[in-house]
Amino acid sequence: MHRFEYFAPESLDEAITLLKEHGDGVKLLAGGTDLLVQMKEAGLHPAAVVSLHALTELRGLEFDEADGLHVGAATDMATIEAFAVVRERFAALADGAGVLGSVQTRNMATLGGNIANAAPSADTAPPLVVLDAIAEIAGPDGSRRLPVGEIFAGPGTSTLAPDEILVGFHLPTPPARTGSVYQRHTPRKIMDIAVVGVAVQLTLATDADTIREARICLGAVAPTVIRAREAEEALTDHEASDELFAQAAEMAQAAASPISDVRGSAEFRRYLAGVMTKRCLGIALERAKGA
Numbered sequence: 081m082h083r084f085e086y087f088a089p090e091s092l093d094e095a096i097t098l099l100k101e102h103g104d105g106v107k108l109l110a111g112g113t114d115l116l117v118q119m120k121e122a123g124l125h126p127a128a129v130v131s132l133h134a135l136t137e138l139r140g141l142e143f144d145e146a147d148g149l150h151v152g153a154a155t156d157m158a159t160i161e162a163f164a165v166v167r168e169r170f171a172a173l174a175d176g177a178g179v180l181g182s183v184q185t186r187n188m189a190t191l192g193g194n195i196a197n198a199a200p201s202a203d204t205a206p207p208l209v210v211l212d213a214i215a216e217i218a219g220p221d222g223s224r225r226l227p228v229g230e231i232f233a234g235p236g237t238s239t240l241a242p243d244e245i246l247v248g249f250h251l252p253t254p255p256a257r258t259g260s261v262y263q264r265h266t267p268r269k270i271m272d273i274a275v276v277g278v279a280v281q282l283t284l285a286t287d288a289d290t291i292r293e294a295r296i297c298l299g300a301v302a303p304t305v306i307r308a309r310e311a312e313e314a315l316t317d318h319e320a321s322d323e324l325f326a327q328a329a330e331m332a333q334a335a336a337s338p339i340s341d342v343r344g345s346a347e348f349r350r351y352l353a354g355v356m357t358k359r360c361l362g363i364a365l366e367r368a369k370g371a
């Protein structure tokens with residue numbers, strides 16, 4: 081590994097100042113599970129590394145029925161998956177955090193790191209998108225808020241400026257009779273990257289199985305995570321049924337534009353996008369009925 085300067089700021093302002101001072105040659109360090117691998121094996125040589133470790137305000141979860149869920153960007157996956165409200169009300173996020181890497185990885189890997197790294201296969205990205213999460217971002221000119229899907233610009237490329245820090249994520253409280261799910265396909269059962277990841281959130285009418293709102297987000301089938309909007313529209317205001325889910329799954333499949341790589345061919349990925357969307361619609365429906 082090349083030599084680099086290491087900073088451990090004790091406040092957000094100090095961290096932002098350090099980022100501004102070091103320009104393009106600086107990288108933030110959260111759990112390090114992407115960054116250190118990239119520095120050791122992928123030719124990334126930052127001149128300076130700024131650790132988020134001492135910024136305790138970036139860690140933890142808070143839930144309020146009226147305000148929704150706040151997740152600090154430096155909160156690790158194990159903490160997120162174990163948080164009862166996340167499991168009960170934001171199940172897709174618990175699913176995503178729960179499948180990422182291994183126990184050891186989940187104890188280090190943070191939500192902010194997973195999103196800022198901007199891999200199209202990031203396991204928490206489709207869940208955050210269907211849960212309508214807004215990223216809270218701090219920079220030298222103040223703070224701004226951005227829907228999570230808009231952080232993804234291309235494989236490994238985000239819309240965050242080098243001197244911006246993801247501070248946290250805000251997730252609105254889902255309405256009653258809402259269910260969400262995230263599933264991924266990997267060649268190996270654990271410790272593998274998604275060949276396809278699918279998240280779905282469905283909100284049902286209060287007195288029937290009519291779908292009031294549907295959100296579908298696909299991972300690893302395009303340069304960024306993508307919404308399957310045509311499929312969402314086809315579901316909205318219709319009675320949930322196998323036929324409707326099959327039709328929506330076909331539309332989601334058509335929205336995918338995957339590449340072939342060592343994990344799977346483009347054709348296999350496109351096929352999986354359809355199969356998994358249909359499966360996730362069924363699970364989200366069951367969860368919505370139980371909510």
Ligand SMILES: Cc1cc2nc3c(=O)[nH]c(=O)nc-3n(C[C@H](O)[C@H](O)[C@H](O)COP(=O)(O)OP(=O)(O)OC[C@H]3O[C@@H](n4cnc5c(N)ncnc54)[C@H](O)[C@@H]3O)c2cc1C
Pocket residue numbers: 107108109110111112113114115116117132153154179180181182185188189190191192193194195196197201202203204240244245246247271272273274
């Ligand atoms: C063995 C192993 C298995 C893995 N398995 C999976 C998997 O199954 N699914 C999956 O999605 N990923 C997987 N990963 C990738 C990685 O664990 C995740 O992407 C993780 O969430 C990254 O978080 P981190 O805190 O470790 O980020 P870091 O490595 O610390 O940072 C990642 C990037 O994000 C930037 N960054 C970090 N925090 C912030 C912030 N708050 N604001 C702005 N920028 C920030 C960093 O500068 C860096 O560019 C795996 C990695 C390893 C080593």
